[in-house]
Amino acid sequence: MADPVLQLDDVSVTFGRPRSLSDVIARRPRSDVRAVDEVSLELRPGEVLAVVGESGCGKTTTANVIMGLLSPSAGRVLIRGENLAGLSGGELRRSRRKMQMVFQDPYESLNPRMTVGQIVAEPLQVHRAATGPELVRRVAIALDRAGLRPPERYLGVRPNELSGGQRQRVVIASALALEPDVLVADEPVSMLDVSIRADILNLLASLARDQGIAVVMITHDMSTVAAYSDRIAVMYLGRIVETGPTLSVLTTPSHPYTRALLSVVPVPHPSQRKPRIILSGETPDPGRIPAGCRFNPRCPLVFDRCRVDDPRLMPAGSPGHDAACWLVGG
Amino acid sequence: MNFGRKLWAHRLGRIGVIMLGVSVVLAIFAPVLAPYDPEENIRPTIDDIYAGPSSEHPLGTDDAGYDVLSLLIYGSRVSLVVGFAGAIIALFIGGLIGLVAGFRGGKLGNGLMRFTDFFLVIPDLALQIVIVAIIGQSLQNIILVIGALGWTTTARLVRAQTLSVRERKFVTRARAVGGSDFYILRRHVFPQVLPLMLANTVLTVSLAILAESTLAFIGLGDPTVVSWGQMLNFAFNRGAVSAGAWWALITPGFAIVWVVLGVTLVGNALEDIVNPRQGRHHLEPEPIPRVVPLVGAAPTSALAMRNLVVEFVGADGTRSRAVDDVTFEVDKGEALGLVGESGCGKTTTMLAALRLLPPGGEIADGSVYLHGENVLALDEDSLRETRWTRMALVFQGAMNALNPVRSVQDQIVEAIRAHADIGQAEARVRAIELLELVGIDGDRGSEYPHQFSGGMRQRAMIALALACDPEVIVADEPTTALDVMIQAQVMELLDRLRRQLGMGMVLITHDLALVAETCDRVVVMYGGIVAEQGPVTEVFAAPKHPYTKLLLEAFPDLEEPERPLISIPGSPPRLDQLPPGCRFAPRCPYAFDRCHVEKPPAYPIGDRWEAACFLLDLPVGAALG
Numbered sequence A: 001m002a003d004p005v006l007q008l009d010d011v012s013v014t015f016g017r018p019r020s021l022s023d024v025i026a027r028r029p030r031s032d033v034r035a036v037d038e039v040s041l042e043l044r045p046g047e048v049l050a051v052v053g054e055s056g057c058g059k060t061t062t063a064n065v066i067m068g069l070l071s072p073s074a075g076r077v078l079i080r081g082e083n084l085a086g087l088s089g090g091e092l093r094r095s096r097r098k099m100q101m102v103f104q105d106p107y108e109s110l111n112p113r114m115t116v117g118q119i120v121a122e123p124l125q126v127h128r129a130a131t132g133p134e135l136v137r138r139v140a141i142a143l144d145r146a147g148l149r150p151p152e153r154y155l156g157v158r159p160n161e162l163s164g165g166q167r168q169r170v171v172i173a174s175a176l177a178l179e180p181d182v183l184v185a186d187e188p189v190s191m192l193d194v195s196i197r198a199d200i201l202n203l204l205a206s207l208a209r210d211q212g213i214a215v216v217m218i219t220h221d222m223s224t225v226a227a228y229s230d231r232i233a234v235m236y237l238g239r240i241v242e243t244g245p246t247l248s249v250l251t252t253p254s255h256p257y258t259r260a261l262l263s264v265v266p267v268p269h270p271s272q273r274k275p276r277i278i279l280s281g282e283t284p285d286p287g288r289i290p291a292g293c294r295f296n297p298r299c300p301l302v303f304d305r306c307r308v309d310d311p312r313l314m315p316a317g318s319p320g321h322d323a324a325c326w327l328v329g330g
Numbered sequence B: 001m002n003f004g005r006k007l008w009a010h011r012l013g014r015i016g017v018i019m020l021g022v023s024v025v026l027a028i029f030a031p032v033l034a035p036y037d038p039e040e041n042i043r044p045t046i047d048d049i050y051a052g053p054s055s056e057h058p059l060g061t062d063d064a065g066y067d068v069l070s071l072l073i074y075g076s077r078v079s080l081v082v083g084f085a086g087a088i089i090a091l092f093i094g095g096l097i098g099l100v101a102g103f104r105g106g107k108l109g110n111g112l113m114r115f116t117d118f119f120l121v122i123p124d125l126a127l128q129i130v131i132v133a134i135i136g137q138s139l140q141n142i143i144l145v146i147g148a149l150g151w152t153t154t155a156r157l158v159r160a161q162t163l164s165v166r167e168r169k170f171v172t173r174a175r176a177v178g179g180s181d182f183y184i185l186r187r188h189v190f191p192q193v194l195p196l197m198l199a200n201t202v203l204t205v206s207l208a209i210l211a212e213s214t215l216a217f218i219g220l221g222d223p224t225v226v227s228w229g230q231m232l233n234f235a236f237n238r239g240a241v242s243a244g245a246w247w248a249l250i251t252p253g254f255a256i257v258w259v260v261l262g263v264t265l266v267g268n269a270l271e272d273i274v275n276p277r278q279g280r281h282h283l284e285p286e287p288i289p290r291v292v293p294l295v296g297a298a299p300t301s302a303l304a305m306r307n308l309v310v311e312f313v314g315a316d317g318t319r320s321r322a323v324d325d326v327t328f329e330v331d332k333g334e335a336l337g338l339v340g341e342s343g344c345g346k347t348t349t350m351l352a353a354l355r356l357l358p359p360g361g362e363i364a365d366g367s368v369y370l371h372g373e374n375v376l377a378l379d380e381d382s383l384r385e386t387r388w389t390r391m392a393l394v395f396q397g398a399m400n401a402l403n404p405v406r407s408v409q410d411q412i413v414e415a416i417r418a419h420a421d422i423g424q425a426e427a428r429v430r431a432i433e434l435l436e437l438v439g440i441d442g443d444r445g446s447e448y449p450h451q452f453s454g455g456m457r458q459r460a461m462i463a464l465a466l467a468c469d470p471e472v473i474v475a476d477e478p479t480t481a482l483d484v485m486i487q488a489q490v491m492e493l494l495d496r497l498r499r500q501l502g503m504g505m506v507l508i509t510h511d512l513a514l515v516a517e518t519c520d521r522v523v524v525m526y527g528g529i530v531a532e533q534g535p536v537t538e539v540f541a542a543p544k545h546p547y548t549k550l551l552l553e554a555f556p557d558l559e560e561p562e563r564p565l566i567s568i569p570g571s572p573p574r575l576d577q578l579p580p581g582c583r584f585a586p587r588c589p590y591a592f593d594r595c596h597v598e599k600p601p602a603y604p605i606g607d608r609w610e611a612a613c614f615l616l617d618l619p620v621g622a623a624l625g
Helices: A021-025 A059-067 A089-096 A116-126 A132-145 A164-176 A194-211 A246-251 A256-263 B002-009 B011-028 B068-104 B106-121 B124-135 B139-149 B152-166 B169-177 B181-217 B228-237 B246-274 B346-353 B380-389 B408-419 B424-437 B442-446 B454-466 B484-501 B512-518 B536-541 B546-554 B593-597
Strands: A006-016 A032-043 A048-052 A074-079 A099-102 A182-186 A214-219 A231-236 A239-245 B303-313 B319-330 B335-339 B361-370 B391-394 B472-476 B504-509 B521-526 B529-535 B603-606 B609-611
Touching: A006 A059, A032 A059, A032 A074, A032 A239, A048 A059, A048 A194, A059 A099, A059 A182, A059 A214, A099 A164, A099 B169, A116 A132, A116 A164, A116 B169, A132 A164, A164 A182, A164 A194, A164 B169, A182 A194, A194 A214, A194 B546, A231 A246, A231 A256, A239 A246, A239 A256, A256 B484, B002 B011, B002 B246, B011 B068, B011 B246, B068 B106, B068 B139, B068 B152, B068 B181, B068 B228, B068 B246, B106 B152, B124 B139, B124 B181, B139 B181, B152 B181, B169 B181, B181 B228, B181 B246, B228 B246, B303 B346, B319 B346, B319 B361, B319 B504, B319 B529, B335 B346, B335 B512, B346 B361, B346 B472, B346 B504, B380 B391, B380 B408, B391 B454, B408 B424, B408 B442, B408 B454, B424 B442, B424 B454, B454 B484, B472 B484, B484 B504, B484 B512, B504 B512, B512 B536, B521 B536, B521 B546, B529 B536, B529 B546
Parallel strands: A048 A214, A048 A231, A099 A182, A182 A214, B335 B504, B335 B521, B391 B472, B472 B504
Antiparallel strands: A006 A032, A006 A074, A231 A239, B303 B319, B303 B361, B521 B529, B529 B609, B603 B609
């Protein structure tokens, strides 16, 4: 297998919460929020990894760490085996070029006053990667790879003249301009109509398959990524609670949280309405993580040990499929 | 230039441009146009002082025998120079402070804004008088003082705009791409703020002109140049009133008004262009819909739409059909799913049912019956009564529709008491009951919306919708912004309440799976028409309209995780460019000649199941496989 292009080793991100006046008066210590807690991930060229979870589970923070927009409070981020912590400013910027992001909202994430050509050229200009005819050539290649063909037709067009799907392709083209190794796509289709989601997902999948780009898809929707990801990592309260090959996780989910999450995804078959495991309440405040297993207060299968011992990822059946649950480890 | 053309097309803007243009021409060509040179030393005789208008002096003369018309023409130079130069200084200072304060925020931003507030509260005129008196009455000093004191509104405006631009996603994207602060400011923020800045500056020009006139009028103008304020000053102080020389008083006043009005008109027009408002003013009364006489018996269902047509009237009077000939019914206790891509008319249809269309929207034809009563025939009072008591709405992103400064319980009490004649205490008991019904602890009712999570706020909105025991509840994408688990909680709640209370429910969504799980019947809309409607089980198992079929194929399904999704090529038609035949024909892989020229009627398929597709008119066996 190829070496991982990106590796997170026990990465944690802690945010200091501002102390309120009453906290200061009562001399309560600063309560820190652990948004991401000892997360380890490996990403190989051409692989599509889906990071799934509800809001507040730390998936966006993880994406920001991968993108270098946030630096981890603990743990290591390795790009092609190289520790980012040891890099100087210039080297850091160069390695960042290899990580690009696709945003959720193609209606908002394109500057309405810029043309498609200018938008796609922007990353190349900011990083001074190309100028003149070389710039034009690389913009055209990026547009072509994002499926906007022929590229010349799109260069002078402004975003408001394009459909939602085309706009998302422009976002992708702009991310491809620097020829990245890793694309982080944050809910890439949630703002698009169902009828065109497949186009964008197929495009991302083909970029991974044909060009060897590693893709991280951040989403809360299991059904959308099912056919398009190789591996899934389910996050809950800053931790990965289950990870493994997509099919294995979808067909034999091991963690009760994954099972609940899968059971509430609606399926378009009115004749087979299935029993759903609806968890009561909402994801707890990441500032107050429960003792023991962090899922225990909402877990339908909780037992004594879960309230005391914090389970780590352990093998759950098929190779590469791990879950952090005492029911799995036995 | 596009901007200029838009300005010219704006009626008041054009008048302003002409008024300002006249002044500018006069100022530039003053030596040519003015009949006399005001710099010239003259020896006036007594007859020349305050001489009335004559062929020699069309606007008479002033106290020193100078020609008023010439003074007026030369005076425009000072006014315009001071106005524009002062405004440019103000634009520079205000723009810089606003941009930095808005973009950087934090301590620096706050500090800059306190500084701005300080300048905003000190009386400009008093300070101007003091400063000019100290540093001397030269034109240059006057410009500097006016500019240095006139930037506050610009700064506040630019800061507000910068703040909102900074939060936009494309700025985040530029940051993720690796752009520096300066780059983002220059490339993304500044171009967005600039038009507003320019529009505001034009208004600053008129303020600067007024400020100069005021200073000159009270005798603090530059004594070496002619200005309108100074003309007024001389006229007042040197006996124009007692001499009855109205021309020396009125003409400079008129000139000031002329220029200021012209500049203001241009400024307002620019603002209109930069921030366009809706075509029809929202305070205009809603057009009264035409009542279509009832044919046959009144519908007995909870909600019945009959041949509803909704049109939007553009600013130029063009009409576009957003909803065309929509007919469907919802029975008591029945859940109906209204699905389709965005812009297909789902929400518009339901807003029309409550006569809540946005400005420009009109019900052009058809009827809406709530329990046999035509909603379109109701007067304003009974309509208001109907709106919450018989049919209630849960909006998309409704959790943001709660009033942030009132407790959740108070808002429900208010809704109950607006429609039912019951006391405060009784209404409060009912409000707590409703909160418990939607799974919120009654004790938390006295809390404010921000203390609730997104899911709880959405439940509170459902409680609010239930406040008056509606017969039909319309839920417009009630779970779109929510997490899957919360989505399941909210949908289960809606489903339970519907069964418990026997309400009809219309679920507007793009999520076919959600419809499959909660609804009895489905209406599939495309481009403003009903493509197919029928029982959910039958329609999902064997869709008859190609659009329904393709939509189902494009929809992900966890039961078949490996099935790749197929998208529908193309996009829905624009309302102003509807195809002549079937609206789906341009995207339909099954379309044949007839589809492109003729509109398909709804063909019945089974019990309350119909589809508008010519394939159903073909011999048996030729339809969708």
